[in-house]
Amino acid sequence: MSAQDLVVHTPSAPAARLILLFHGVGSRPEDLVPLGRILAAADPAAWVVSVRSPDACDLGSGWQWFSVRGVTEDSRPARIAAAMPAFVRCVRDWQARTGVDAAATTLLGFSQGAIMALESTQLPESLAARVISLAGRFATPPRVAPAATRVHLLHGEQDPVIDPRYSLIAAETLRALGAAVTLELFPDLGHGVDARVAAAVKTLAS
DSSP states (O other), rough: OOOTTTEOOSSSSSEEEEEEEETTTTTTTGGGHHHHHHHHHOOOOOEEEEOOOOOOOOTTSSEEEEOOOOOOOTTHHHHHHHHHHHHHHHHHHHHHHHHHOGGGGGEEEEEEHHHHHHHHHHSSOOOOOOOEESSOSSSSSOOOOOTTEEEEEEETOSSSOOTTTHHHHHHHHHHHHHOEEEEEETTTOOOSSSHHHHHHHHHHHH
């Protein structure tokens, strides 16, 4: 849990749910606040927090979980694995602070934030009941079905940064493994979030 995380909404009564938002590489927690406000309005009983990635981005401004400088398909898994303990600590710290357990936690990530959230579903112990991936991917196709986590994949069909085929492959693989997964592709959307994605997220997270 970072002092730079942004609490978008604190429920007036003891929290029923926790929604953590994770931004992309080179971005800031402020960038996901508008989406967080939509989620808070839909679920006033939830804590909604936009998390800041721990490290300064080495490609310019903003923050990152892992460097994408010179990243390849071969090197990406090791970089994610090195960052994962800090990601897990962040989620567990917010669960401890809010008194919300994994069964009532949603992890929503965009791009690199989605990569971290998706890869966390491959850990032995569940971090959340729901993972919502916006324009994300697994480092490699998922190996196991997360028994206690539903996975929702949302992706622009015209994404030039993370090819939507990675979400297609992930959905097919997770279904074959017996996981609970949904996939929604958005025509004419690149690497971003628009009103259609926001509406879908609102439905999924409520």
